[in-house]
Amino acid sequence: DVKVTQSSRYLVKRTGEKVFLECVQDMDHENMFWYRQDPGLGLRLIYFSYDVKMKEKGDIPEGYSVSREKKERFSLILESASTNQTSMYLCASSFLARTSRTEAFFGQGTRLTVV
Amino acid sequence: ELKVEQNPLFLSMQEGKNYTIYCNYSTTSDRLYWYRQDPGKSLESLFVLLSNGAVKQEGRLMASLDTKARLSTLHITAAVHDLSATYFCAVSYGKLTFGQGTILTVHP
Numbered sequence: 001d002v003k004v005t006q007s008s009r010y011l012v013k014r015t016g017e018k019v020f021l022e023c024v025q026d027m028d029h030e031n032m033f034w035y036r037q038d039p040g041l042g043l044r045l046i047y048f049s050y051d052v053k054m055k056e057k058g059d060i061p062e063g064y065s066v067s068r069e070k071k072e073r074f075s076l077i078l079e080s081a082s083t084n085q086t087s088m089y090l091c092a093s094s095f096l097a098r099t100s101r102t103e104a105f106f107g108q109g110t111r112l113t114v115v
Numbered sequence: 116e117l118k119v120e121q122n123p124l125f126l127s128m129q130e131g132k133n134y135t136i137y138c139n140y141s142t143t144s145d146r147l148y149w150y151r152q153d154p155g156k157s158l159e160s161l162f163v164l165l166s167n168g169a170v171k172q173e174g175r176l177m178a179s180l181d182t183k184a185r186l187s188t189l190h191i192t193a194a195v196h197d198l199s200a201t202y203f204c205a206v207s208y209g210k211l212t213f214g215q216g217t218i219l220t221v222h223p
Contacts, residue, residue: 033211042203042215043158058210090157094211103148104211106158 003027006091006107013114019078021110023091032074033092033104034058034066043090049074050096081114088112117142119206121214128194128221136217138187138204146207147187149178151200152216158203162189194221 007022025032031050035043035058045058047066055066063085067075074093078085088111092104118141128134138147146165150158162171164180164187171178175198177190187204199221205213 035213040215043205043213045210045212048210056210059212092158092211102146102207103160103163104205105160108157 004091004093004105004107006089006110008110009108011110011112013078013081013112015082015114017078017081017114019081019112019114021076021078021089021091021112023074023076023093023107024072025074025093025105026072027093027105028071029093029105030071030096031094031104032068033094034064034074034076035090035092036060037088037090037109046076078112081112083114086112086114117144117206117208117210117212119204119212119214121202121204121217124215124217126217126219128191128219130195130221130223131193133193134191136189136191136202136204136219138189138214140185140187140204140206140212142206142208143182143185144206144208147180148205148207148211149187149189150203150205150213152203153200161202191219196221196223 004025033048034046049055049068065077091107094104149161152158162178167182169180175192180187201216203216
């Protein structure tokens with residue numbers, strides 16, 4: 001079974017703190033994604049990566065950065081947390097689109113509260 | 116920019132009834148996905164649709180894809196309470212873009 005593991009289920013951070021959200025996958029997937037999920041807005045893509053050290057901005061990258069130093073690990077960084085970044089963060093991974101098995105597999109999510 | 120729109124966003128169904136969730140997208144793509152999310156849980160893959168005319172069925176759920184119309188449907192047959200969840204469609208075009216989700220509630 002594919003496993004995508006996020007480092008924390010719940011986090012509470014203070015405004016202005018630097019926050020690291022970690023994600024690890026064990027299926028040798030090339031693609032990794034970070035989404036945030038807010039009521040009524042669905043899932044919005046923050047950043048994605050299709051290879052080590054490669055990253056692409058998603059739809060809402062402002063206030064975030066990412067790091068992918070190893071294929072299995074993709075980190076989301078909130079440089080200076082703000083209350084409007086309170087949300088559910090979901091990490092996902094998938095194979096590149098050269099096979100039929102391209103669906104993304106999701107981690108359990110991290111519910112971040114910024115106070 | 117790729118846009119993915121689902122409707123309805125809220126669906127309240129009686130057990131035993133049939134209904135369809137629609138997913139429209141704005142840019143040509145030949146890969147469409149349906150996911151299910153239970154409250155407080157992460158997303159679970161339901162279907163992967165890879166070509167025009169693709170149809171897949173699992174239990175009471177059937178998904179189809181019309182790439183010319185840029186439309187996918189998720190049909191629910193004889194709904195049961197266990198199907199209550201949020202359903203998302205997602206389209207792959209370089210990146211993976213999701214619809215807003217449809218919150219389905221099945222009641223007796």
